[in-house]
Amino acid sequence: MSLQTFATFKLNDQLFGLDIRFIREINKQLDLSPVPHAPDYIFGLLNLRGQIVTVLDLKRRLGFEKTCITPQTHNVIIKTDQELPPSILQDTAYSGLSIPDKVGLLVDQIGDILTVSHDEIAQPPANTGKIDGQYLAGVVPLENELLTILSLNAILTENP
């Protein structure tokens, strides 16, 4: 039985998760420079130890209202192609995924690290409320709530 570990976080009050192997670090660096003319889900650019990180407003990206920075807001930095172990990208679930640039995702609040078995992950519904189904990779029913697994492919692929 294979297990998968997710980093979870909250957007508004909903629980979301991302495959933890893709996460480089989670920090509170929010001193961002806005980018004029950029799509509205681009929150700004961050200098992370000399590297430029494009920070996405994850809520806006999923179709919610824009994020308001609060003391709980965190920045989830995603690994680039170069930082990922090659084995992950060969995984069919992530075929076609390419992360050439450093990207960060703004989340409202950080949750626990959860390990679930593959059997527990259910196919996502066509859409959950406001979110377009393409952004969802699966759902995991937990004791009190539903964990929604996000699809990094869809989030990081630019809309035409």
Added chain:
Amino acid sequence: MSGLDENLLQEFVEESREHLSAIEPDLLILEQQGEQTDAEVINRIFRAIHSIKGASGFFGFEKLKTLSHSMENLLMLVRDKQLSPVPQLMDVLLRGVDKLGALLADIHASEEVPIEEELADLSALLSPQSAKTEESPANDTPPPAAAPAPEAPKSAKTAGPYTFRLTVDAEKDLQAQNRTLDELLEQLKTIATVIDTQNSNGGHTIIFSSVLEADLVSIAVSVPEASIVLHTKEENTAAPKPTEAEKLATPPPVEGTKTQKQSPKATSESESIRVRIELLNKLMALAGELVLSRNQLLRTVEQEATPELAAIVQSIDHITSNLQEHIMQTRMQPIGNIFGKFPRIIRDMAKQLGKEINLVVEGDDVELDKSILESLTDPLTHLIRNCCDHGIEPPEERKQAGKASAGTILLQAFHQDGQINICITDDGRGINTEKLANKVLQKGLLTEAEVKAMSHQELANLIFLPGLSTAEKISDISGRGVGMDVVKTNITKLGGQIHIETAPGEGTSLLLRLPLTLAIIPSLIVGAAEQRFAIPQANLVELVYIPAEQVASRIEHVGNASVLRLRGQLLPVLTLSEVLAIQPTTATSQDVLQEAGCSIVVLRSGNNSFALIVDQLFDIEEIVVKSLPGFLKHCKCFSGVTIMGDGRAALILDPSGIVEYTELSFQNLESEQKKEAGIKHKTTKTNTQTLLLFNNHPQETFAVPLADITRLERFRIADIHRIGNGEFLNYENHGLSLIRLEDYMAVGSFPTDQEEAYLIIPKLGKGQVGLIASKILDTVDTAVEWEQKENQSPSIGGWGIIDNHLTVKVDLHELLHQAGFLHQEDVA
């Protein structure tokens, strides 16, 4: 082969390439000096080809080996003066070099490349001699030592600069590997030439020569490296004494290229090592980050530094700058790397075109960043080709023009103002600007009026217009559709500029100005609505500050657009915060500017300049350019990202992108400017003009354009002379005719009680005629719309209101015509 390390192969390819690039200039010397060429030059060529042959045989690249072998044979004949280096022979050799280069370019596919043509040419040259020295290229395995042919030892010696002695242990090297001495010899013969074999107790001694070094030989024939030792002449008693020719063929290896080592044991003294570009790029990136951290450190310390800390920071600052500079230097390469290709190109082109062209190169040791150098190869080659093809005239034409029959192309590189300048000058026919202009008109790229207004310099610059080729026929050499516009685009992409100067009959000069490096560039930091942006200094023309009270007068509006008048030039004006849509919406920019004045950066985009209003100007900072993340690639206004001294990310503005984004048009402005500069008096009908206001009848106001009047005079009515119907005044010793307005239009009369009057002398009258006025009222700057009424007198130009007075404009042309002072053609 399969067991060999790919790295070894890579090293072979790189070395062979170096050999080839070293050969080319030597071949050209050989061609120029013919039989007088220094033997050392021929030997250098020989050795280089020889090394390639030997190593390619070792790696099993048959085509490479066959071709180089054949070339080597030809060179041997040249060296022994059996053949003279005539141009035809040099052509064959140069083509051979090209083909070797092509084979090396993709070494693994080298067996697929046809070399028959080159081989046939080489064989043709070799054939008369083949009985004496030639080995058939197809059978290029060196003859075994046992062969009775007398030239065998000679070929053996020429097979390589190293002669080795291999001591074979019968047990270990033969029995253990299950082979006989003959088999070992066969193996050895594929990579070396066996000179002698001797039996000694318990084994054999083989003397052989090879271009390969001992370590490679040991791998190839599977014997311990220690068993192969460099063989000295004294020991080589069995080998025949070298002849003169052989001595030339195997000169002391010390004189070979740097990469060719004398022996495995003498390698420690090399002065350079190969470093992977990747590693250098990484170092460069780290140096960049260090510079950024240094900038942050400086900024932080500025505010609260103790003397001790300040001293440490100063030292770190100093070391960082030094370190960065030196790491940059590792990427610097002499421009000679590109310049070195041109003698060959010019030679080939001169030959093809039947021209005589000399090339003079200056400053080929000037260094440039590798990345810039690489992007510069194509544009420079294109320019050089252009010089040969279009610039330099054929010899007869040059003689007729009183010039030396051989044209000269001067290629210079030098440093100036922290930039690299590259100057290409030819003494050819220059650019025929007339022909150029016709071409431009013909292609409909510009209008006739636009072309007519251009200076010689501007006309010469037309050559950079896209879609233009001045060559009368498309030649093989240039004019393949990629023109000077592509050159210009490429240079601009590198952050450089290109200027052209040309004089008919005297030649053309092209000046390229380029930054030293692209990685770290000085940039001006500007602010707009709380955000900061970097503008590369190369794009910056000047900074202008306009004080609050001048804003209204210096920033004008033409249609919807704002323009800045700067030393007689009109520049389109953009406001950065508006372009980027980051202005807080409260105040309109014009209001703010009129209160606070404004800072303007004048930016260059291609040939055009425009003004950009920014909210704040900060310092010039050295910034490290990072590419724009994929998510932002649609943001045209930015060319990259950087990190500022305060640690924040900042976007780098791209002037050309801004022009594109705002669809800024320079065309309208140019025509506006020309209209202004050109026919001024015609535009005065609608625009502001200065009018002289006067009375004739005291209640009626008249106006004439001040510009149409030469003088105003006061005179006494009593001085008027009457002759017939005419009235005259003695003015500057001649009779001046007087005109009264009431005689030509339905207006009130001059007051009879007035003793004095004014005389208005119009330019059109050429000093012969004057207009009588009872009173001069004023001069006003005004833009009046003159209305026409039905049945008005022809000499009335119109009716308008000035300062609440109904004013009649006098049409001086018509008036003077009616009064008989102008002929019809003057009026027209």
